[in-house]
Amino acid sequence: MTTLSPSAAGALPPAAPTRPQVRPPSLLVASGIVVRRNLIHIKRMPELLLDVTIQPVMFVLLFAYVFGGSIAVAGSSYREFLVPGIMVQTIVFSSFIVAIGLTNDLEKGIVDRFRSLPISRAAVLVGRSVSSLIHSSIGITVMALTGLLIGWRIRDGVLDAVAAFGLILLFGFGMIWVGITVGSWLRSVEAVNGFMFTVMFPLTFVANTFAPTQNMPHWLRVVAEWNPVSALTQATRQLWGNAPAAGSDAAWPLQHAPMMAVAWALLVTVVFAPLALAAFARRSRD
Amino acid sequence: MTDHPAVEAVDLVKHFGATVAVDGVSFSVPRGTVLGLLGPNGAGKTTTVRMLTTLSPPTSGTARVAGHDVRTEAAAVRRAMGLTGQAATVDELLTGRENLWLIGRLSGLSRRAVRPLGDDLLERFSLSDAADRVVKTYSGGMRRRLDLAVSLIASPSVLFLDEPTTGLDPRSRIDLWEVLRGLVRDGTTLLLTTQYLEEADQLCDDIVVIDHGRVLASGTPTQLKDQAGRASVVVTVSDPGRLDEAELLMRDCFAEVYVEPAARKLTAQARGLADVATIGQRFVAADIGVDDLGLARPSLDDVFLNLTGHRAEPDGPEPEADDDPDHQLEGAAR
Ligand SMILES: Nc1ncnc2c1ncn2[C@@H]1O[C@H](COP(=O)(O)OP(=O)(O)OP(=O)(O)O)[C@@H](O)[C@H]1O
Ligand SMILES: [Mg+2]
Secondary structure, three states: OOOOOOOOOOOOOOOOOOOOOOOOOOHHHHHHHHHHHHHHHHHHOHHHHHHHOHHHHHHHHHHHHHHHHHOOOOOOOHHHHHHHHHHHHHHHOHHHHHHHHHHHHHHOOHHHHHHOOOOOOHHHHHHHHHHHHHHHHHHHHHHHHHHHHHOOOOOOOHHHHHHHHHHHHHHHHHHHHHHHHHHHHOOOHHHHHHHHHHHHHHHHHOOOOOOOOOOOOHHHHHHHHHOHHHHHHHHHHHHHOOOOOOOOOOOHHHHOHHHHHHHHHHHHHHHHHHHHHHHHHHHOOO | OOOOOOEEEEEEEEEEOOEEEEEEEEEEEOOOOEEEEEOOOOOOHHHHHHHHOOOOOOOEEEEEEOOEEOOOOHHHHHHHEEEEOOOOOOOOOOEHHHHHHHHHHHOOOOHHHHHHHHHHHHHHOOOHHHOOOEHHHOOHHHHHHHHHHHHHOOOOOEEEEEOOOOOOOHHHHHHHHHHHHHHHHOOOEEEEEEOOHHHHHHHOOEEEEEEOOEEEEEEOHHHHHHHHOOOEEEEEEOOHHHHHHHHHHHHHHOOOOEEEHHHOEEEEEOOOHHHHHHHHHHHHHHOOOEEEEEEEOOOHHHHHHHHHOOOOOOOOOOOOOOOOOOOOOOOOOO
16 A cells, blocks of 8 residues: 655645554553654653652651651661652652643643544543553652661562562552543643642641551541552552551551552452543543 | 434434433434534533433434444444544553554454554654654644544544544644545545634535524535625725715615725625626725725534523624525625
8 A cells, every 4th residue: 555655845745645554542552552643752851750750759858857757656767667658649649740731632632632532532541541551650759769778678488579569559450440530520720739739738748658547647548548648658568668568547548558558459440440530430421 | 334324413412411402303324425513611411412422312302433333333333433532532542552452352343354454553643753652742633633644544434423523723623624534535525613713614515503402503515604695895995084075975876885984894795796896996986995805604603602692792783684696795795
């Protein structure tokens, strides 16, 4: 079809006779192309990565050196306690990344452009999700390296360590649906920013991420310990050997942290995946 | 292949809540022809295009593109068509070449095919030099051209262009028209929306004028102009002092003469080209100097403004309901 057609300068190459062969790509191929496009964005604007690099590193340093001295942690050093917390915060914020990316594409008409092509509508979402997970994984890696520098260690077996990273990614998968829901529902990047900051900061702070829950007022402690973020944080700490299992005075989810981390991730997915698909379909309809 | 039109809209309606954006639009575009959807802001052009391109489901009515129903066979429609939306939808962080790669690959071109086709389009749209620059650095016109190039990457048989030349300078506009003519020569069907009458006149085989979501008129550019009335003889005298004299002179020949003193202009409805010669001789004989004398055919502007009523004041005698086209004056306009 398009074997040899050196473009003769000036001349209009006939479109009809040499109409190239087109075979609409499968969902997998289309998603891969979208992922590649999203990664080019990161390459062009490395500052997009600030949210998973400089920012959390700054958090680590702030907490470790400024507040660290005054936060007592049972059974381990504060720094060792802190690093898993920051990693969990990073993965929770992956919903933020998805939402911003999606809203941007919706606002700029890119989603409409994609929808006019012979590809599955899901390709935009799958591509966005995968690239956001890659984005967050870069952050997790940076956190792990920073952690190693300031004294965080993986103290248990390799299998447990891998399981902890697996839990983080699984949770990230759930958070992506939250991001798609928010990104489809809110109509501008500014709105997404405002909303996500308001929701994500309490969600990641009213938890055991940066300080133990034991010293919180009772009602807050209950809220914090039932916060899905806490179960995930506790689970990773346990699996990496950074903290002992939760005591019997902790809320039930914390006492069964690894299992509950999985359960919360699945629950978030089950609740938000249909919401996300509906919101996206509604947003990209008219 | 069967003998279906490239695009067929039947009684398309679109409501947005209480807003009726499109209110029963029907037309048909034969293959290999160009249809212009002409209408003022808010007429429903974009909404119509979005329904035809599967982006927005019609509230009622049906449409077929390349023989496929836009509602039930969206995938087949998408395979056959290309779309350039009203707002440029190129990816700002990608280079021109990467944009072509992205849409080309997603349209189903093979990795091998997409590169030469992209290079060729960059060349055709004079973007070769900027091919590897990030689109963010492009000028508005360059973006617009890239947007168009991108919609052509998979050589769609039906191409929808929503105000394709908005924001282009006159030179780029004419270049683009040339490209579009080339596409039509090669068998592509075009549906374009525009607010520029000249553009519709230049490019379109048929024009559908819409406003408030309704079709006001349709036909070839010539038919529409005939509908708007006959040509007129227009004389601009040099000396405003002799306007009265000139008017009397014109009244000898025409039943009705319309005078615009400020413009020193006299207008009368013409019966034919001979009128121009007669009037010319008379002015010479009477020794009344003229700046301009000629035949003015109603422009599509007149048609458009007549139909949509969006012009504040007419600047000539509005031809009344007199529509026998007993003479064709193509090309005689001054
Ligand atoms: N998504 C939407 N929600 C609500 N109203 C809409 C929507 N899209 C269009 N409209 C309304 O429908 C009408 C037609 O709009 P449309 O964009 O089709 O006009 P247009 O002819 O393309 O105008 P323009 O020349 O300004 O582009 C307008 O009154 C517009 O406000
Ligand atoms: Mg429009």
